[in-house]
Amino acid sequence: MRFKKLATNFFTPACFKAKSQTSEHKSQLSSKEITISRRLSLSDVSNSSICTVLSDISNSLIGSNLHIFAHNELEKITQSFSKSNYLGEGGFGKVYKGFVDDRFRPGLEAQPVAVKVLDLDGTQGHREWLAEVVFLGQLKHPNLVNLIGYCCEDEHRLLVYEYMERGNLDNKLFKCYSGTLPWLTRVKIAIGAAKGLSFLHEEEKPVIYRDFKASNILLDCDYTAKLSDFGLAIDGPEGGETHVTTHVMGTHGYAAPEYITTGHLTTMSDVYSFGVVLLELLTGRRSMDESRTFREQNLVEWAKPFLKDSHKLDRVMDQRLEGQYSTEGAKKAAALAHQCLSHNPKSRPTMSTVVKTLEPLMNLNDIPIGPFVYVVPTESGKEGQIGCHDKVKNDNKGEVKEGGLEKLKGSHRRRKGQRHKHRIKPLKSSTIFSDTALYKVLGTGLYSPR
Numbered sequence: 001m002r003f004k005k006l007a008t009n010f011f012t013p014a015c016f017k018a019k020s021q022t023s024e025h026k027s028q029l030s031s032k033e034i035t036i037s038r039r040l041s042l043s044d045v046s047n048s049s050i051c052t053v054l055s056d057i058s059n060s061l062i063g064s065n066l067h068i069f070a071h072n073e074l075e076k077i078t079q080s081f082s083k084s085n086y087l088g089e090g091g092f093g094k095v096y097k098g099f100v101d102d103r104f105r106p107g108l109e110a111q112p113v114a115v116k117v118l119d120l121d122g123t124q125g126h127r128e129w130l131a132e133v134v135f136l137g138q139l140k141h142p143n144l145v146n147l148i149g150y151c152c153e154d155e156h157r158l159l160v161y162e163y164m165e166r167g168n169l170d171n172k173l174f175k176c177y178s179g180t181l182p183w184l185t186r187v188k189i190a191i192g193a194a195k196g197l198s199f200l201h202e203e204e205k206p207v208i209y210r211d212f213k214a215s216n217i218l219l220d221c222d223y224t225a226k227l228s229d230f231g232l233a234i235d236g237p238e239g240g241e242t243h244v245t246t247h248v249m250g251t252h253g254y255a256a257p258e259y260i261t262t263g264h265l266t267t268m269s270d271v272y273s274f275g276v277v278l279l280e281l282l283t284g285r286r287s288m289d290e291s292r293t294f295r296e297q298n299l300v301e302w303a304k305p306f307l308k309d310s311h312k313l314d315r316v317m318d319q320r321l322e323g324q325y326s327t328e329g330a331k332k333a334a335a336l337a338h339q340c341l342s343h344n345p346k347s348r349p350t351m352s353t354v355v356k357t358l359e360p361l362m363n364l365n366d367i368p369i370g371p372f373v374y375v376v377p378t379e380s381g382k383e384g385q386i387g388c389h390d391k392v393k394n395d396n397k398g399e400v401k402e403g404g405l406e407k408l409k410g411s412h413r414r415r416k417g418q419r420h421k422h423r424i425k426p427l428k429s430s431t432i433f434s435d436t437a438l439y440k441v442l443g444t445g446l447y448s449p450r
Protein backbone atom coordinates (compact mmCIF):
# COMPACT_ATOMS: atom_id res chain seq x y z
CA MET A 1 0.00 0.00 0.00
CA ARG A 2 1.38 3.35 -1.02
CA PHE A 3 0.65 6.47 0.93
CA LYS A 4 0.04 9.58 -0.94
CA LYS A 5 -0.08 13.11 0.21
CA LEU A 6 -2.38 15.78 -1.05
CA ALA A 7 -0.43 18.71 -2.34
CA THR A 8 -3.02 21.28 -1.31
CA ASN A 9 -5.47 21.55 1.53
CA PHE A 10 -8.24 19.29 0.41
CA PHE A 11 -9.52 19.16 3.98
CA THR A 12 -9.76 22.42 5.77
CA PRO A 13 -11.75 23.56 8.76
CA ALA A 14 -14.05 25.22 6.25
CA CYS A 15 -15.37 21.78 5.49
CA PHE A 16 -17.80 22.37 8.34
CA LYS A 17 -19.59 24.95 6.27
CA ALA A 18 -21.91 23.48 3.74
CA LYS A 19 -21.93 26.39 1.35
CA SER A 20 -18.23 27.05 1.17
CA GLN A 21 -17.31 23.68 -0.20
CA THR A 22 -17.84 23.82 -3.90
CA SER A 23 -14.58 25.45 -4.87
CA GLU A 24 -12.62 23.11 -2.62
CA HIS A 25 -14.25 20.11 -4.16
CA LYS A 26 -13.44 21.42 -7.58
CA SER A 27 -9.86 21.58 -6.50
CA GLN A 28 -9.58 17.82 -6.26
CA LEU A 29 -6.22 16.77 -7.37
CA SER A 30 -5.12 14.65 -10.22
CA SER A 31 -3.08 11.64 -9.27
CA LYS A 32 0.03 13.37 -10.68
CA GLU A 33 -0.17 15.94 -7.91
CA ILE A 34 -0.24 13.30 -5.20
CA THR A 35 3.00 12.52 -3.50
CA ILE A 36 3.94 9.59 -1.33
CA SER A 37 4.16 10.15 2.40
CA ARG A 38 3.95 8.31 5.69
CA ARG A 39 0.51 7.24 6.77
CA LEU A 40 -1.13 9.41 9.39
CA SER A 41 -1.74 7.47 12.61
CA LEU A 42 -4.85 7.77 14.69
CA SER A 43 -2.65 8.69 17.64
CA ASP A 44 -1.16 11.57 15.60
CA VAL A 45 -4.55 13.26 15.53
CA SER A 46 -6.72 11.92 18.31
CA ASN A 47 -5.68 14.43 20.95
CA SER A 48 -6.01 17.49 18.76
CA SER A 49 -8.93 19.82 18.26
CA ILE A 50 -11.21 19.03 15.36
CA CYS A 51 -9.81 21.93 13.32
CA THR A 52 -6.24 20.73 13.81
CA VAL A 53 -7.29 17.18 13.09
CA LEU A 54 -8.87 18.08 9.78
CA SER A 55 -5.93 20.21 8.85
CA ASP A 56 -3.55 17.34 9.75
CA ILE A 57 -5.64 15.00 7.69
CA SER A 58 -5.58 17.50 4.84
CA ASN A 59 -1.82 17.26 4.82
CA SER A 60 -1.63 13.50 4.96
CA LEU A 61 -4.73 11.88 3.60
CA ILE A 62 -4.27 9.96 0.45
CA GLY A 63 -7.84 9.49 -0.64
CA SER A 64 -7.82 12.17 -3.25
CA ASN A 65 -11.38 11.22 -4.04
CA LEU A 66 -12.63 11.55 -0.48
CA HIS A 67 -15.52 13.97 -0.60
CA ILE A 68 -16.74 16.28 2.12
CA PHE A 69 -20.50 16.43 2.20
CA ALA A 70 -22.82 18.92 3.83
CA HIS A 71 -25.48 17.50 6.12
CA ASN A 72 -28.30 18.73 3.93
CA GLU A 73 -26.73 17.02 0.91
CA LEU A 74 -26.74 13.71 2.76
CA GLU A 75 -30.36 14.33 3.67
CA LYS A 76 -31.14 14.66 -0.02
CA ILE A 77 -29.07 11.61 -0.89
CA THR A 78 -30.93 9.40 1.61
CA GLN A 79 -34.42 10.88 1.13
CA SER A 80 -34.20 12.51 4.55
CA PHE A 81 -32.87 9.34 6.14
CA SER A 82 -36.17 7.65 5.37
CA LYS A 83 -37.17 4.30 6.79
CA SER A 84 -37.33 2.84 3.31
CA ASN A 85 -33.62 3.61 2.88
CA TYR A 86 -32.63 2.01 6.19
CA LEU A 87 -29.91 -0.65 5.83
CA GLY A 88 -28.77 -1.56 9.31
CA GLU A 89 -27.44 -0.36 12.61
CA GLY A 90 -24.47 -0.85 14.92
CA GLY A 91 -23.26 1.01 17.99
CA PHE A 92 -22.31 4.05 15.90
CA GLY A 93 -25.77 4.65 14.58
CA LYS A 94 -28.09 3.89 11.69
CA VAL A 95 -27.00 3.27 8.12
CA TYR A 96 -29.09 4.40 5.12
CA LYS A 97 -28.92 3.74 1.42
CA GLY A 98 -28.54 6.69 -0.92
CA PHE A 99 -27.47 7.54 -4.41
CA VAL A 100 -24.81 10.01 -5.53
CA ASP A 101 -23.71 11.28 -8.90
CA ASP A 102 -21.84 14.19 -10.41
CA ARG A 103 -24.64 16.60 -9.57
CA PHE A 104 -23.22 16.53 -6.04
CA ARG A 105 -19.58 16.76 -6.96
CA PRO A 106 -17.97 17.10 -10.39
CA GLY A 107 -16.52 13.76 -11.35
CA LEU A 108 -18.37 11.82 -8.65
CA GLU A 109 -19.27 8.48 -10.16
CA ALA A 110 -23.00 7.74 -10.20
CA GLN A 111 -23.42 4.99 -7.63
CA PRO A 112 -25.45 3.77 -4.67
CA VAL A 113 -23.88 4.59 -1.29
CA ALA A 114 -24.37 3.72 2.36
CA VAL A 115 -24.53 6.68 4.75
CA LYS A 116 -23.69 5.97 8.40
CA VAL A 117 -25.04 8.52 10.84
CA LEU A 118 -23.55 8.95 14.31
CA ASP A 119 -26.28 8.55 16.88
CA LEU A 120 -25.72 11.59 19.08
CA ASP A 121 -27.29 9.77 22.05
CA GLY A 122 -25.40 6.55 21.35
CA THR A 123 -22.39 4.86 22.88
CA GLN A 124 -19.90 5.85 20.20
CA GLY A 125 -18.65 9.24 19.22
CA HIS A 126 -16.10 11.36 17.54
CA ARG A 127 -13.20 8.96 18.18
CA GLU A 128 -14.86 6.16 16.19
CA TRP A 129 -15.82 8.56 13.41
CA LEU A 130 -12.25 9.81 13.28
CA ALA A 131 -10.84 6.27 13.25
CA GLU A 132 -12.95 5.48 10.19
CA VAL A 133 -11.86 8.65 8.37
CA VAL A 134 -8.19 8.23 9.27
CA PHE A 135 -7.95 4.52 8.44
CA LEU A 136 -10.40 4.11 5.58
CA GLY A 137 -9.40 7.48 4.12
CA GLN A 138 -5.88 6.18 3.69
CA LEU A 139 -6.14 2.43 3.28
CA LYS A 140 -7.50 1.29 -0.05
CA HIS A 141 -7.87 -2.39 -0.90
CA PRO A 142 -10.45 -4.54 -2.74
CA ASN A 143 -11.33 -6.25 0.56
CA LEU A 144 -11.86 -3.08 2.57
CA VAL A 145 -15.08 -1.15 2.07
CA ASN A 146 -14.38 2.07 0.19
CA LEU A 147 -14.97 5.31 2.07
CA ILE A 148 -16.29 7.84 -0.42
CA GLY A 149 -16.63 10.80 1.91
CA TYR A 150 -17.80 12.17 5.19
CA CYS A 151 -19.67 14.99 6.85
CA CYS A 152 -18.43 16.89 9.90
CA GLU A 153 -20.79 19.76 10.40
CA ASP A 154 -21.62 21.17 13.82
CA GLU A 155 -22.32 18.09 15.95
CA HIS A 156 -23.13 15.92 12.92
CA ARG A 157 -20.73 13.10 12.09
CA LEU A 158 -21.54 10.95 9.06
CA LEU A 159 -19.65 8.60 6.78
CA VAL A 160 -20.39 7.76 3.15
CA TYR A 161 -19.28 4.36 1.84
CA GLU A 162 -19.66 2.35 -1.31
CA TYR A 163 -22.90 0.40 -1.05
CA MET A 164 -22.52 -3.32 -0.42
CA GLU A 165 -25.43 -5.03 -2.04
CA ARG A 166 -25.66 -8.17 0.05
CA GLY A 167 -25.28 -6.53 3.44
CA ASN A 168 -23.37 -8.15 6.27
CA LEU A 169 -22.26 -11.76 6.68
CA ASP A 170 -24.06 -12.15 10.00
CA ASN A 171 -27.42 -11.62 8.29
CA LYS A 172 -26.50 -13.86 5.37
CA LEU A 173 -25.26 -16.70 7.53
CA PHE A 174 -27.69 -16.60 10.43
CA LYS A 175 -30.78 -14.66 9.43
CA CYS A 176 -31.26 -15.29 5.75
CA TYR A 177 -34.33 -17.45 5.44
CA SER A 178 -34.34 -17.60 1.68
CA GLY A 179 -31.43 -19.96 1.31
CA THR A 180 -28.19 -21.04 2.82
CA LEU A 181 -24.77 -19.93 1.67
CA PRO A 182 -23.19 -22.72 -0.41
CA TRP A 183 -19.80 -24.11 0.56
CA LEU A 184 -17.70 -22.38 -2.09
CA THR A 185 -19.39 -19.06 -1.35
CA ARG A 186 -18.38 -19.50 2.29
CA VAL A 187 -14.80 -20.26 1.27
CA LYS A 188 -14.77 -17.23 -1.03
CA ILE A 189 -15.99 -15.01 1.80
CA ALA A 190 -13.34 -16.39 4.17
CA ILE A 191 -10.61 -15.72 1.61
CA GLY A 192 -11.80 -12.17 0.95
CA ALA A 193 -12.01 -11.29 4.63
CA ALA A 194 -8.60 -12.92 5.25
CA LYS A 195 -7.06 -10.83 2.47
CA GLY A 196 -8.49 -7.67 4.04
CA LEU A 197 -6.93 -8.50 7.41
CA SER A 198 -3.68 -9.63 5.84
CA PHE A 199 -3.41 -6.29 4.05
CA LEU A 200 -3.91 -4.39 7.32
CA HIS A 201 -1.35 -6.49 9.17
CA GLU A 202 1.28 -6.16 6.47
CA GLU A 203 1.17 -2.42 6.23
CA GLU A 204 4.45 -0.62 6.90
CA LYS A 205 2.68 0.55 10.04
CA PRO A 206 0.43 -2.44 10.81
CA VAL A 207 -3.19 -1.86 11.70
CA ILE A 208 -5.04 -4.06 14.18
CA TYR A 209 -8.70 -4.24 13.23
CA ARG A 210 -9.84 -5.32 16.70
CA ASP A 211 -13.48 -5.95 15.86
CA PHE A 212 -13.42 -8.76 13.33
CA LYS A 213 -16.83 -10.44 13.34
CA ALA A 214 -19.53 -11.53 10.92
CA SER A 215 -21.59 -8.33 11.17
CA ASN A 216 -18.57 -6.20 10.21
CA ILE A 217 -17.91 -8.21 7.04
CA LEU A 218 -19.93 -6.79 4.17
CA LEU A 219 -20.70 -8.65 0.96
CA ASP A 220 -20.70 -7.30 -2.54
CA CYS A 221 -23.09 -8.55 -5.21
CA ASP A 222 -20.66 -11.36 -6.15
CA TYR A 223 -19.93 -12.20 -2.49
CA THR A 224 -16.62 -10.40 -2.40
CA ALA A 225 -16.08 -9.79 1.31
CA LYS A 226 -14.99 -6.35 2.53
CA LEU A 227 -14.19 -5.22 6.03
CA SER A 228 -16.21 -2.26 7.24
CA ASP A 229 -16.50 -0.48 10.59
CA PHE A 230 -13.03 0.73 11.50
CA GLY A 231 -14.34 2.41 14.66
CA LEU A 232 -12.16 0.24 16.93
CA ALA A 233 -9.15 -0.13 14.62
CA ILE A 234 -5.85 0.85 16.14
CA ASP A 235 -2.27 1.24 15.02
CA GLY A 236 -0.21 -1.83 15.81
CA PRO A 237 3.00 -1.92 17.84
CA GLU A 238 5.97 -0.01 16.47
CA GLY A 239 9.64 0.38 17.24
CA GLY A 240 10.32 -3.12 18.45
CA GLU A 241 7.29 -3.26 20.74
CA THR A 242 5.54 -6.61 20.78
CA HIS A 243 2.04 -5.41 21.56
CA VAL A 244 -0.20 -2.44 22.21
CA THR A 245 -1.84 -2.22 25.63
CA THR A 246 -5.40 -0.95 25.51
CA HIS A 247 -8.69 -1.10 27.30
CA VAL A 248 -10.27 -4.33 26.24
CA MET A 249 -12.81 -3.67 23.53
CA GLY A 250 -14.25 -5.97 20.97
CA THR A 251 -17.07 -8.43 20.88
CA HIS A 252 -17.89 -11.20 23.26
CA GLY A 253 -17.26 -14.51 21.57
CA TYR A 254 -14.73 -13.09 19.10
CA ALA A 255 -12.06 -11.44 21.28
CA ALA A 256 -8.80 -13.34 21.85
CA PRO A 257 -8.39 -14.79 25.36
CA GLU A 258 -4.98 -13.18 26.04
CA TYR A 259 -6.35 -9.78 25.03
CA ILE A 260 -9.27 -10.18 27.42
CA THR A 261 -7.04 -11.13 30.33
CA THR A 262 -4.06 -8.81 29.76
CA GLY A 263 -5.21 -5.99 27.46
CA HIS A 264 -2.24 -6.84 25.23
CA LEU A 265 -3.26 -6.48 21.62
CA THR A 266 -1.36 -7.83 18.62
CA THR A 267 -2.23 -8.73 15.06
CA MET A 268 -2.61 -12.26 16.41
CA SER A 269 -5.69 -11.09 18.31
CA ASP A 270 -7.30 -10.47 14.90
CA VAL A 271 -6.17 -13.94 13.78
CA TYR A 272 -8.05 -15.46 16.72
CA SER A 273 -11.21 -13.53 15.77
CA PHE A 274 -10.76 -14.74 12.20
CA GLY A 275 -10.68 -18.30 13.53
CA VAL A 276 -14.04 -17.67 15.22
CA VAL A 277 -15.60 -16.39 12.00
CA LEU A 278 -14.16 -19.33 10.06
CA LEU A 279 -15.79 -21.59 12.61
CA GLU A 280 -19.09 -19.75 12.14
CA LEU A 281 -18.82 -20.34 8.39
CA LEU A 282 -18.16 -24.05 8.88
CA THR A 283 -20.83 -24.67 11.49
CA GLY A 284 -23.46 -22.07 10.62
CA ARG A 285 -23.58 -21.28 14.35
CA ARG A 286 -23.05 -17.97 16.10
CA SER A 287 -19.96 -17.45 18.23
CA MET A 288 -22.26 -16.97 21.24
CA ASP A 289 -25.76 -18.37 21.23
CA GLU A 290 -27.74 -18.30 24.44
CA SER A 291 -30.59 -20.19 22.84
CA ARG A 292 -28.49 -23.38 22.83
CA THR A 293 -27.83 -25.77 25.66
CA PHE A 294 -25.22 -24.51 28.10
CA ARG A 295 -22.50 -26.77 26.65
CA GLU A 296 -23.06 -25.45 23.13
CA GLN A 297 -23.46 -21.73 23.85
CA ASN A 298 -19.83 -20.81 23.31
CA LEU A 299 -19.00 -21.97 19.79
CA VAL A 300 -15.23 -22.17 20.25
CA GLU A 301 -15.46 -24.19 23.47
CA TRP A 302 -17.98 -26.55 21.96
CA ALA A 303 -16.53 -27.05 18.47
CA LYS A 304 -12.77 -26.90 19.01
CA PRO A 305 -12.36 -30.54 20.15
CA PHE A 306 -14.01 -31.75 16.91
CA LEU A 307 -11.86 -29.74 14.53
CA LYS A 308 -8.77 -31.91 14.39
CA ASP A 309 -10.54 -35.23 14.21
CA SER A 310 -11.72 -35.77 10.65
CA HIS A 311 -14.07 -38.56 11.77
CA LYS A 312 -15.89 -36.20 14.11
CA LEU A 313 -15.84 -33.13 11.91
CA ASP A 314 -19.21 -33.78 10.28
CA ARG A 315 -20.81 -33.49 13.73
CA VAL A 316 -20.08 -29.78 13.77
CA MET A 317 -20.46 -28.95 10.07
CA ASP A 318 -23.49 -26.83 9.18
CA GLN A 319 -26.44 -29.19 8.66
CA ARG A 320 -27.93 -26.78 6.14
CA LEU A 321 -25.10 -27.62 3.74
CA GLU A 322 -26.65 -31.09 3.59
CA GLY A 323 -23.26 -32.66 3.08
CA GLN A 324 -22.59 -30.64 -0.07
CA TYR A 325 -19.11 -29.54 0.73
CA SER A 326 -15.61 -30.71 -0.04
CA THR A 327 -14.57 -33.11 2.72
CA GLU A 328 -10.95 -32.36 1.98
CA GLY A 329 -11.62 -28.61 2.06
CA ALA A 330 -13.61 -28.83 5.28
CA LYS A 331 -10.79 -30.76 6.94
CA LYS A 332 -8.23 -28.17 5.90
CA ALA A 333 -10.43 -25.25 6.91
CA ALA A 334 -11.18 -26.89 10.27
CA ALA A 335 -7.49 -27.52 10.96
CA LEU A 336 -6.78 -23.90 10.05
CA ALA A 337 -9.54 -22.65 12.36
CA HIS A 338 -8.06 -24.81 15.12
CA GLN A 339 -4.66 -23.17 14.61
CA CYS A 340 -6.12 -19.65 14.54
CA LEU A 341 -7.86 -20.43 17.82
CA SER A 342 -4.66 -21.55 19.56
CA HIS A 343 -4.47 -20.32 23.11
CA ASN A 344 -0.87 -19.30 22.50
CA PRO A 345 -0.87 -16.35 20.07
CA LYS A 346 2.54 -17.38 18.75
CA SER A 347 1.12 -20.67 17.53
CA ARG A 348 -1.44 -18.90 15.35
CA PRO A 349 -0.70 -18.50 11.64
CA THR A 350 -0.21 -15.06 10.09
CA MET A 351 -3.07 -13.83 7.94
CA SER A 352 -1.01 -14.26 4.78
CA THR A 353 -0.54 -17.95 5.68
CA VAL A 354 -4.29 -18.14 6.24
CA VAL A 355 -4.89 -16.75 2.74
CA LYS A 356 -2.40 -19.21 1.23
CA THR A 357 -4.07 -22.11 3.03
CA LEU A 358 -7.60 -21.16 2.02
CA GLU A 359 -7.08 -20.25 -1.62
CA PRO A 360 -6.52 -23.82 -2.92
CA LEU A 361 -9.82 -24.87 -1.30
CA MET A 362 -11.68 -23.10 -4.10
CA ASN A 363 -10.31 -25.65 -6.58
CA LEU A 364 -11.13 -28.88 -4.76
CA ASN A 365 -13.73 -30.86 -6.65
CA ASP A 366 -14.73 -33.55 -4.18
CA ILE A 367 -18.07 -31.88 -3.56
CA PRO A 368 -20.95 -34.38 -3.74
CA ILE A 369 -23.55 -33.71 -6.39
CA GLY A 370 -26.70 -32.65 -4.63
CA PRO A 371 -30.28 -33.66 -5.40
CA PHE A 372 -32.23 -31.81 -8.05
CA VAL A 373 -33.59 -28.55 -6.73
CA TYR A 374 -36.42 -26.58 -8.22
CA VAL A 375 -35.66 -22.89 -8.44
CA VAL A 376 -38.67 -20.89 -7.32
CA PRO A 377 -38.94 -17.50 -8.96
CA THR A 378 -39.08 -14.77 -6.30
CA GLU A 379 -42.04 -12.40 -6.44
CA SER A 380 -41.10 -9.37 -4.45
CA GLY A 381 -38.13 -10.51 -2.36
CA LYS A 382 -35.42 -7.89 -2.16
CA GLU A 383 -32.85 -10.16 -3.71
CA GLY A 384 -35.17 -11.01 -6.54
CA GLN A 385 -35.36 -7.36 -7.51
CA ILE A 386 -31.66 -6.81 -7.70
CA GLY A 387 -30.79 -6.86 -11.33
CA CYS A 388 -27.19 -7.70 -10.75
CA HIS A 389 -25.91 -11.06 -9.75
CA ASP A 390 -28.80 -12.72 -8.13
CA LYS A 391 -27.25 -15.95 -9.12
CA VAL A 392 -24.21 -17.44 -7.59
CA LYS A 393 -22.31 -20.37 -8.83
CA ASN A 394 -23.17 -23.15 -6.50
CA ASP A 395 -20.84 -25.85 -5.40
CA ASN A 396 -22.08 -28.33 -7.96
CA LYS A 397 -21.07 -25.94 -10.69
CA GLY A 398 -24.67 -25.09 -11.40
CA GLU A 399 -26.44 -21.80 -11.01
CA VAL A 400 -28.81 -21.55 -8.09
CA LYS A 401 -30.84 -18.52 -7.24
CA GLU A 402 -30.03 -18.04 -3.62
CA GLY A 403 -33.42 -16.54 -2.93
CA GLY A 404 -35.26 -19.59 -4.15
CA LEU A 405 -34.05 -22.93 -2.94
CA GLU A 406 -37.40 -24.57 -2.30
CA LYS A 407 -35.85 -27.46 -0.44
CA LEU A 408 -34.28 -25.17 2.09
CA LYS A 409 -37.14 -22.78 2.54
CA GLY A 410 -39.14 -24.88 4.95
CA SER A 411 -36.34 -25.45 7.39
CA HIS A 412 -35.49 -21.76 7.44
CA ARG A 413 -39.06 -20.81 8.17
CA ARG A 414 -39.01 -23.13 11.13
CA ARG A 415 -35.91 -21.48 12.48
CA LYS A 416 -37.28 -18.00 12.15
CA GLY A 417 -39.47 -18.16 15.24
CA GLN A 418 -36.71 -19.58 17.38
CA ARG A 419 -34.29 -16.90 16.48
CA HIS A 420 -36.56 -14.02 17.40
CA LYS A 421 -37.30 -15.65 20.69
CA HIS A 422 -33.65 -15.66 21.64
CA ARG A 423 -32.39 -12.43 20.20
CA ILE A 424 -29.87 -10.95 22.60
CA LYS A 425 -30.62 -7.43 23.68
CA PRO A 426 -27.69 -5.03 23.51
CA LEU A 427 -26.47 -3.50 26.72
CA LYS A 428 -25.51 0.12 26.36
CA SER A 429 -22.79 1.78 28.31
CA SER A 430 -21.84 5.41 28.26
CA THR A 431 -18.24 4.63 29.06
CA ILE A 432 -17.72 2.29 26.15
CA PHE A 433 -17.63 3.65 22.66
CA SER A 434 -18.50 0.64 20.60
CA ASP A 435 -21.54 -1.48 20.04
CA THR A 436 -19.07 -4.17 20.54
CA ALA A 437 -17.02 -2.96 23.44
CA LEU A 438 -17.13 -5.61 26.04
CA TYR A 439 -14.84 -4.89 28.89
CA LYS A 440 -14.75 -1.47 30.47
CA VAL A 441 -11.54 -2.21 32.33
CA LEU A 442 -9.56 -5.38 32.45
CA GLY A 443 -11.39 -8.24 33.98
CA THR A 444 -14.54 -6.36 34.80
CA GLY A 445 -17.68 -5.11 33.16
CA LEU A 446 -18.63 -7.59 30.51
CA TYR A 447 -20.67 -6.11 27.70
CA SER A 448 -22.69 -8.02 25.23
CA PRO A 449 -22.67 -7.43 21.52
CA ARG A 450 -25.68 -6.44 19.57
Ligand SMILES: Nc1ncnc2c1ncn2[C@@H]1O[C@H](COP(=O)(O)OP(=O)(O)O)[C@@H](O)[C@H]1O
Pocket (backbone or CB within 6 Å): 087, 088, 089, 090, 091, 092, 093, 095, 113, 114, 116, 145, 161, 162, 163, 164, 165, 167, 168, 215, 216, 218, 228, 229, 231, 435
Ligand atom coordinates in the same frame (compact mmCIF):
# COMPACT_ATOMS: atom_id res chain seq x y z
N1 LIG B 1 -21.47 0.03 2.92
C1 LIG B 1 -22.55 -0.60 3.34
N2 LIG B 1 -23.40 -1.19 2.46
C2 LIG B 1 -24.49 -1.86 2.89
N3 LIG B 1 -24.83 -2.01 4.19
C3 LIG B 1 -24.02 -1.43 5.11
C4 LIG B 1 -22.85 -0.70 4.74
N4 LIG B 1 -22.25 -0.26 5.87
C5 LIG B 1 -22.99 -0.70 6.89
N5 LIG B 1 -24.06 -1.39 6.45
C6 LIG B 1 -25.07 -2.05 7.30
O1 LIG B 1 -25.14 -1.36 8.55
C7 LIG B 1 -24.69 -2.22 9.62
C8 LIG B 1 -23.90 -1.42 10.64
O2 LIG B 1 -22.73 -0.93 10.02
P1 LIG B 1 -21.33 -0.85 10.77
O3 LIG B 1 -20.35 -0.22 9.84
O4 LIG B 1 -20.96 -2.18 11.34
O5 LIG B 1 -21.72 0.17 11.91
P2 LIG B 1 -21.30 0.30 13.43
O6 LIG B 1 -20.00 1.02 13.42
O7 LIG B 1 -22.40 1.15 14.00
O8 LIG B 1 -21.24 -1.09 14.02
C9 LIG B 1 -23.88 -3.32 8.93
O9 LIG B 1 -23.86 -4.50 9.67
C10 LIG B 1 -24.62 -3.47 7.61
O10 LIG B 1 -25.76 -4.29 7.76
Ligand SMILES: [Mg+2]
Pocket (backbone or CB within 6 Å): 090, 091, 215, 216, 229, 435
Ligand atom coordinates in the same frame (compact mmCIF):
# COMPACT_ATOMS: atom_id res chain seq x y z
MG1 LIG C 1 -20.39 -2.83 13.32
